[in-house]
Amino acid sequence: MIQFAKRVRATLAFTLIPILIQPAMPQQAATQAAMQQSGAPAERLWGQPALPQDSGITALYQDLAKLRTTGRLMATAAHPDDEDGGMLAMESRGAGVTALELTVNRGEGGQNKIGEELFDELGIVRTLELLQADQYYGVEERFTRAVDFGFSKSADETFQKWGGHEIVLADFVRVLRKFRPDVIVSVFSGTSQDGHGNHQASGILTREAFRAAADPNKFPEQIREGLLPWQAKKLYVGRFLRGSTDCTLELDLGTYSPVLGKSYAQLGSEGRGLQLSQVSSPIVPPGPRPRCYVLVDSALPSAVPGKAKEKDLFDGIDTSLPGLTARLGAEESKVPFLAAALDKLDAAARNAMNFGPRDMSLAAPILIGGVSIIRQLIPQVEQSALAPATKAELLLHLNTKLAEFEKAASDANSLELDASADLPSSQGARSGQLGGFVPLEQSFLMAVPGQSFTLTAHLYNRGKEAIESAGMRLELPPGWNWEPIGASVSGPVASNAELTARFKVTVPADAQYTRPYFYRDDPQKESLYKIVPGMEKYEALPFPPPPVIVHADYRVGDGTGELRTVAQVRHIDPIYGQAERPLVVGPPFSVELQPDSQIISTARTGSTQVRVGVRNNAVGGGNGTLSLHVPNGWRVEPQSTPVKFTEAGEFASYVFTVTPARLQEGHYQVQAVVDANGKQYSDGYRVVTRHDIGTFYYYQPARQMVSAETVKLPAKLRVGYIMGAGDDIPAALEQVGVDVHTISPGELAGGDLTQYDTIVLGIRAYDVRTDVREQNRRLLDYVERGGTLLVQYNQQTGLFNAGHYTPYPMTASGERVTVEEAPVEILEPASPLLNTPNKISTKDFDGWVQERGVYFMNNWDPKYSPLLSSHDPGEQALKGGLLVAPYGKGTYIFTGYAFFRQLPAGVPGAMRLFVNLISAGAKSPSR
Numbered sequence: 001m002i003q004f005a006k007r008v009r010a011t012l013a014f015t016l017i018p019i020l021i022q023p024a025m026p027q028q029a030a031t032q033a034a035m036q037q038s039g040a041p042a043e044r045l046w047g048q049p050a051l052p053q054d055s056g057i058t059a060l061y062q063d064l065a066k067l068r069t070t071g072r073l074m075a076t077a078a079h080p081d082d083e084d085g086g087m088l089a090m091e092s093r094g095a096g097v098t099a100l101e102l103t104v105n106r107g108e109g110g111q112n113k114i115g116e117e118l119f120d121e122l123g124i125v126r127t128l129e130l131l132q133a134d135q136y137y138g139v140e141e142r143f144t145r146a147v148d149f150g151f152s153k154s155a156d157e158t159f160q161k162w163g164g165h166e167i168v169l170a171d172f173v174r175v176l177r178k179f180r181p182d183v184i185v186s187v188f189s190g191t192s193q194d195g196h197g198n199h200q201a202s203g204i205l206t207r208e209a210f211r212a213a214a215d216p217n218k219f220p221e222q223i224r225e226g227l228l229p230w231q232a233k234k235l236y237v238g239r240f241l242r243g244s245t246d247c248t249l250e251l252d253l254g255t256y257s258p259v260l261g262k263s264y265a266q267l268g269s270e271g272r273g274l275q276l277s278q279v280s281s282p283i284v285p286p287g288p289r290p291r292c293y294v295l296v297d298s299a300l301p302s303a304v305p306g307k308a309k310e311k312d313l314f315d316g317i318d319t320s321l322p323g324l325t326a327r328l329g330a331e332e333s334k335v336p337f338l339a340a341a342l343d344k345l346d347a348a349a350r351n352a353m354n355f356g357p358r359d360m361s362l363a364a365p366i367l368i369g370g371v372s373i374i375r376q377l378i379p380q381v382e383q384s385a386l387a388p389a390t391k392a393e394l395l396l397h398l399n400t401k402l403a404e405f406e407k408a409a410s411d412a413n414s415l416e417l418d419a420s421a422d423l424p425s426s427q428g429a430r431s432g433q434l435g436g437f438v439p440l441e442q443s444f445l446m447a448v449p450g451q452s453f454t455l456t457a458h459l460y461n462r463g464k465e466a467i468e469s470a471g472m473r474l475e476l477p478p479g480w481n482w483e484p485i486g487a488s489v490s491g492p493v494a495s496n497a498e499l500t501a502r503f504k505v506t507v508p509a510d511a512q513y514t515r516p517y518f519y520r521d522d523p524q525k526e527s528l529y530k531i532v533p534g535m536e537k538y539e540a541l542p543f544p545p546p547p548v549i550v551h552a553d554y555r556v557g558d559g560t561g562e563l564r565t566v567a568q569v570r571h572i573d574p575i576y577g578q579a580e581r582p583l584v585v586g587p588p589f590s591v592e593l594q595p596d597s598q599i600i601s602t603a604r605t606g607s608t609q610v611r612v613g614v615r616n617n618a619v620g621g622g623n624g625t626l627s628l629h630v631p632n633g634w635r636v637e638p639q640s641t642p643v644k645f646t647e648a649g650e651f652a653s654y655v656f657t658v659t660p661a662r663l664q665e666g667h668y669q670v671q672a673v674v675d676a677n678g679k680q681y682s683d684g685y686r687v688v689t690r691h692d693i694g695t696f697y698y699y700q701p702a703r704q705m706v707s708a709e710t711v712k713l714p715a716k717l718r719v720g721y722i723m724g725a726g727d728d729i730p731a732a733l734e735q736v737g738v739d740v741h742t743i744s745p746g747e748l749a750g751g752d753l754t755q756y757d758t759i760v761l762g763i764r765a766y767d768v769r770t771d772v773r774e775q776n777r778r779l780l781d782y783v784e785r786g787g788t789l790l791v792q793y794n795q796q797t798g799l800f801n802a803g804h805y806t807p808y809p810m811t812a813s814g815e816r817v818t819v820e821e822a823p824v825e826i827l828e829p830a831s832p833l834l835n836t837p838n839k840i841s842t843k844d845f846d847g848w849v850q851e852r853g854v855y856f857m858n859n860w861d862p863k864y865s866p867l868l869s870s871h872d873p874g875e876q877a878l879k880g881g882l883l884v885a886p887y888g889k890g891t892y893i894f895t896g897y898a899f900f901r902q903l904p905a906g907v908p909g910a911m912r913l914f915v916n917l918i919s920a921g922a923k924s925p926s927r
Contacts, residue, residue: 045545045566046128046582046694051135053093053260053267060360061259062138063408065096067349067370070397071319073099074181074232075139076172078202079148080107080130081275082187084238085137085268086253086289091313092138094257094264098400099139100179103130104168104202108523109148109850111795111900112277113725113768119523121688121698122277123148124516127542128693129275136271142179142540144171145518149527150850151818152197153872155190155204161527168201170219172209175540177227180396183313184210185236185293203237210235210297228389233317235297247292249310254289265289274692321346324397334385335394341377345370345401352408360412361464367409368559374402409561414463417563419550420570421447421583422454422502445569446586446617446648447547450509453619454485455567459499459552467493470554472501475564477547479508493554505548507585514584515685515699517544524849524905543696546582573691581695588622589643589674590615591702592684594653599735599906600663602710607635607659610704612672613684614652616645624676626654631668633661643674660708665908668706707906711915712837713737714922717757722748722772724762724792729914732903736911738918745771753778757921758788763900766805767796776805783807784888788921793855793896807887808861810894815878817852817870824852825869825877833867833884833893833916840916844909853897856880868897884920891920 052058073091077083083101092099106123117125127143134141146168152158159165176184188194190203212218214231223229236248253265260267266284273281293313295305302308302316310316318326325332325339332338348370355362378398381391447453457472471490474482482505489501517535520526531539538544548567553560568580594611616622627640637657645652658670674681682702689695713736720743721730730740743751743759748771753759759782765772772779783789784807794800797812824845826834834840845852852870857880860866866879881896895917902910 046131046543046696054135057360058259060363060408060411062093062096063404063411064349064353064363065094066098066404067096067352067401067408068321068346069096069319070321070324070400071095071097071183071314071317072179072181073097073183073185073313074102074176074179075099075185075187076102076104076202076206077187078104078196078198079110080126080133081272081279082199082202083130083133083137083272084185084187084291085133085271086263086265087185087238087251087268087291087293088137088139089267089271090251090253090255090264093260093267094255097314097319099137100142100175100181101134101137101139102142102144102172102175104144104198104205105146105148106130106143107148107278109150110278111725111763113764114276116726117277117688117698118726118728120516120520120700121686124688124696124698125277125690125693126275128688128690128696129277131542132274132693133271136267136274141542142175143542144168144175144540145529145531146171147520147527147529148198151816151854153818154192154197155200156197157819158197158201162201163528167528169205169208169212170222171540172205173213173219174222174227176209176213176232177222177230178540180230180393181232182317182319183234183236184232185238185313187238189237189239189296207235207297214299228392231299233299234295234303234313236293236313237296239292239294246294246306248295248305248308249293249313249315250290251293251313252288252290254287256286262286263289321349321401324394328386328390328394331386331390335381337380338377338394341373345373345377348373349405352412360414364409364412364463364465365557365559367405367412368556368561370405371402371409371561372559374398374405378402406562409559410563412463413465413467413554413556413561414461415467415552415554415561415563416460416462417457417550417552417565418460419455419457419548419565419567420580421505421548421567422456445571445581446584447505447507447511448586448588448618449507449511451619452504452506455482455503455505455548455550457501457503457550457552459493459554459563461493461495461497461499464495465556466495467554468556470499470552472499472550472552474503474505475549475551476505477511479510480547481506481508499552511547511585513586513699514544514547515697517541519699547585548583576691579691581689584697586617586685586697587681587683588616588618589624589676589681590617590684591626591672591674591681592686592700593670593672593702593704595704595731596700597705597707597904597906599707599709599732599903599911600660601736602663602665602708603712604663604737607657610656610658610670612654612656612702614643614654614674615684616650617648618645619648621646621648621650622676624674624681626672626674628656628658629671629673630658631661631670635659643676660706663708665708665710667906668708670704670706672702705906707908709736709906709908709911711736711908711912713915714837714919717919717922718755719918720753720756720759722759722761722765722769724765724772725768727763727900728904729760729762729900732911733914733918736915738915748772748775748778753782754785754787756787758790758918760790760918761792763792764794764796765792766794766800766803773803773805776803780807780887780892783890783892786889786921788891788893788918790893790895790917792900793853795855797855806894807892808863808885810857810860810864810880810883812855813858813880815856815858815880816854816896817856817872817878817881819872820848820851822852822870822872826867827869827879828865828867831865831867831884833920834913836916837919837922838912838916840909840913844912846909847907848898848902848910849905849907850901851898853881853895856896857883857894861885864894893917893920 091097107126108123186206188199188203194200214229254263269284300316352363352366485502493499517538518529546566552563567583570580573579685697685699719740722743800812864883864885867882869877869879871877883894
C-alpha cells in the first residue's frame with residue numbers, strides 16, 4: 001500500500017530531451033490552458049456540477065498535495081468508459097500528479113441506453129459524461145479525430161476504417177508533444193486479448209507514440225508548427241490482477257483516503273457510473289482492489305521492462321521541486337538563481353502543509369508568498385540563456401506551479417468567484433418574480449453576434465481575514481469589448497463580505513459560434529472527423545472553451561493572487577429547479593428540418609409535406625425569409641415564407657408542400673435557408689444536456705436526407721412497436737406507409753394486443769424495461785393466439801438467457817458480424833418471409849452501414865428455422881441472426897441483424913426485408 005504522505009521519488013539527474021516550444025496561443029486557447037492550470041479542470045468549463053470533494057478543507061488538502069510534485073502522467077483508452085478511473089484518482093487526487101486522459105474516440109458508434117441521441121450527437125453526450133467522470137478522477141481530457149464506427153474484431157479493420165495507421169498516430173504524438181508526460185499508462189495492451197479492435201488499436205498506438213513523439217522525423221509538420229520532440233520516461237500497461245507474475249508494480253486502488261472519505265476505486269466507480277448512456281456501473285464496496293501495471297517500455301536505464309520491480313509509477317524520476325534544477329544538466333550554470341528559489345518554494349509548500357490542516361487561514365499567507373516567488377522567477381527564466389527547449393520545459397513546470405499555488409491560496413482564503421450574464425430587458429418582469437431565474441424555455445441562454453449584454457460578478461470572501469484590495473476584469477475572444485457599469489470594479493473585501501461588479505459586454509458581428517470544432521458530412525460512412533475551418537486551434541480538446549472568462553485579482557499583505565471562473569446563465573429547469581450553464585454564442589436563427597431524414601416509396605405519387613423549425617435567439621426578435629431548396633425538377637410551395645419574431649427564445653414551425661419528380665431508388669437532399677439582414681442561416685443546433693453532466697450544443701445542417709426506396713406493403717397491416725433502448729425504426733416504417741402504433745406500458749400490461757397484426761420489440765427491450773420482462777407471458781400468449789412477434793437483439797445476454805423469454809429454447813451470445821459488406825447467404829429461399837411481399841435476394845444486402853448484425857443466437861431448438869447466414873472474413877458462418885418458428889397459431893421471429901442502423905439510414909434492401917418480417921402477420925394482399 002502506498003503511503004502518499006511519505007511518497008519519495010527516487011532521484012535521477014538527466015539531460016532534458018527537446019520538448020515543445022509553444023507558439024503564442026490564441027486568446028480562447030490560452031483561456032483553456034489558464035483555466036486548467038489554475039486548478040479548474042477542463043471538465044468544469046462546461047458547467048458540470050461541482051463535487052463535494054472540491055470544496056473547503058478537502059479541496060485544500062488536495063491542493064497542497066500538488067505543490068511539491070512535478071509529476072505528469074498521461075493515460076490512454078479507446079472509448080469513454082474504458083478509463084482506469086481508480087488509478088487516475090489515486091495519482092491525481094492522492095499523489096498530486098498532473099494527469100491527462102487521452103481517449104481515442106467519443107463512443108459515437110454505440111447504442112444509447114437512456115436517450116434518443118445517436119451517432120455524433122451521442123458522441124457529445126458521451127463526451128459530457130466522460131468530462132463529468134474526469135472530474136471525479138481529477139484529470140484533463142483529450143481526444144483524437146478517430147470516430148467509433150461500431151464494434152470491430154481486429155486492429156486491422158479499425159485502422160482501415162480510420163484511413164490508415166498514421167492519421168490517428170499523429171494525433172497521439174501531437175498530444176504527447178504538447179502535454180509532455182513523464183509516465184504513460186495504457187489501459188490496453190495492443191493485442192488480441194483486448195477484444196474490441198478499437199481497444200487493440202489504442203494499445204498499439206500508445207506503444208508507437210511513446211517512441212514516435214521523440215523522433216523529429218515523425219510528423220515534421222508538427223515541428224514546423226512549433227512543437228518539438230518529447231520522450232516520456234516510462235510506459236505501462238494496466239491489467240487486472242489475476243495471479244499475474246509479470247507485474248512491475250501493484251497498486252491497491254482500494255486504498256482508503258480519509259480526505260476524500262472513500263477509496264480511489266470507489267471514486268473511480270462513481271465517475272464511471274455517470275456514463276449512463278452505455279454502462280450500469282456496480283457499486284464498489286470498501287476493501288482491497290489490487291491492480292497490476294506492467295512496464296513495457298522505458299527511456300530510463302534503471303527501469304528495464306520485464307525485470308524491474310517498483311513501488312511507484314514514478315520510480316526513477318525525480319519529481320521534487322528542487323529536482324527541476326537537476327534536470328537542467330550542464331545548463332544549470334545558466335540559471336544560478338534557480339536552486340535557491342526552488343528551495344524557498346519547496347519550503348513554502350512544506351510549511352503550508354503543516355498549517356493548512358489546522359487552520360486554512362494560517363496557510364494562506366504562506367501560499368501567497370509562494371505565488372510571489374514564482375512570479376519573480378518566471379521572468380528571470382524567460383530572460384535567461386537557457387536553450388529554447390530547456391527553457392520551455394522549465395517554464396511549463398513553473399507556470400503549472402503558479403496556477404497550483406494560486407488555486408491553493410484562493411482555497412485557503414476561502415474565496416469564491418461567481419459570474420452570470422444578466423437577462424435581457426424583455427424578460428425582466430418575469431425574471432424578477434423568480435429571483436433572477438426564468439423558465440428554461442423563456443431564458444436568454446445565448447449571446448448573439450452584434451448584440452450586447454450585461455454581466456454581474458461577485459467575489460465572496462468567506463474567510464477570517466479581510467482582503468485588502470481586489471479587482472475584476474474580463475477575458476474575451478478577439479474583437480469582443482467590455483466596459484464597467486456604474487460603481488468601481490475594485491475595492492477591499494471584508495471577512496464574510498463580497499465585492500460586486502457589473503460589465504457591459506459587446507459581441508462582434510463576426511463572433512464565432514460556440515459549437516463542436518469537429519464534424520462529419522456523412523456520419524453513416526465516415527470514420528474520421530473533419531475540423532471546422534477556423535477552429536483548428538481547438539483540435540484534441542473535448543470542446544472549444546466558453547467565450548467569457550472572469551478574473552479576480554486580490555492582494556493580501558505583500559502578495560497577490562488570482563481566481564478565474566466561466567460566465568454562466570441561470571435558468572429554471574422544469575424538473576430539477578434552479579440550474580446554470582455557461583454563456584455561449586449562437587446564431588440569430590437556428591434552422592432545422594423535421595425530421596432530418598425521410599423515406600419515400602418510389603411508388604408514391606403526389607406531394608409530401610416538409611416541416612421546418614426556426615428558433616430566434618436575438619433579443620428584441622428578428623425578421624427574415626425562409627425558403628426551401630429542392631432537387632432539380634421538384635416543386636415546392638410556397639417558394640418562400642416570411643419569419644418574424646419579437647423575443648429571444650421564440651420558436652415557429654413552417655410547412656412546405658414538396659412534389660418530387662419521378663423518383664428512382666436513391667438519395668436526395670432538401671435544404672432550408674433563412675435570409676436575414678444580408679446573411680444566410682442554414683444550420684440548426686440542439687441542446688445536449690442532462691442535469692448530472694452539463695451542457696453542450698450539437699450543430700447540423702438544416703437539411704433533410706430523402707431516401708427513395710422501392711418497397712411493397714401489405715394492403716392492411718397494423719404494427720405495434722414496444723420501444724427498447726431507443727431507435728428510429730417506427731418513424732422509418734411510418735414514412736413508407738406502414739401503420740405503426742407505439743405500445744405504452746399500460747397497454748402492454750392490460751390492453752388488447754390482438755388489434756395488432758405484428759408486434760415488434762425495439763432493440764434491447766429486455767435489457768432496459770422491467771415491464772417487458774414482466775409481461776413476456778402476455779406477448780407469448782399473443783403469438784399463440786395468432787399474432788406475429790418480432791424480437792430484436794439484447795446486449796445483456798446473460799439476463800436474456802436466464803429469463804427464458806422465448807417460446808422454445810434459444811441461447812443468445814455475443815456473436816456478431818461487424819463487416820457491413822460481409823456476404824449473406826440465403827438459407828431458405830422459399831420461405832414466405834423472403835418472398836412476400838418483396839422478393840429478397842443477396843443484392844438487398846448491398847449498401848448496409850456500420851455492421852451486419854449483433855448478439856446472434858448460437859444455439860436454438862429445432863423448431864426454429866434459420867433463414868440467413870453470414871460471417872466476418874476468416875470466421876465460421878453464423879446462422880443465428882434471423883430465426884423463425886411457428887408458435888400456436890402465430891409466428892415468433894428473432895433477429896440480430898442491424899435494422900436499427902439500416903432503416904434510418906435509408907438502406908432499401910433492409911427496409912424490404914424488415915417489411916417482409918412484419919408482414920408475417922398480414923391478413924391482406926400486398927399493395
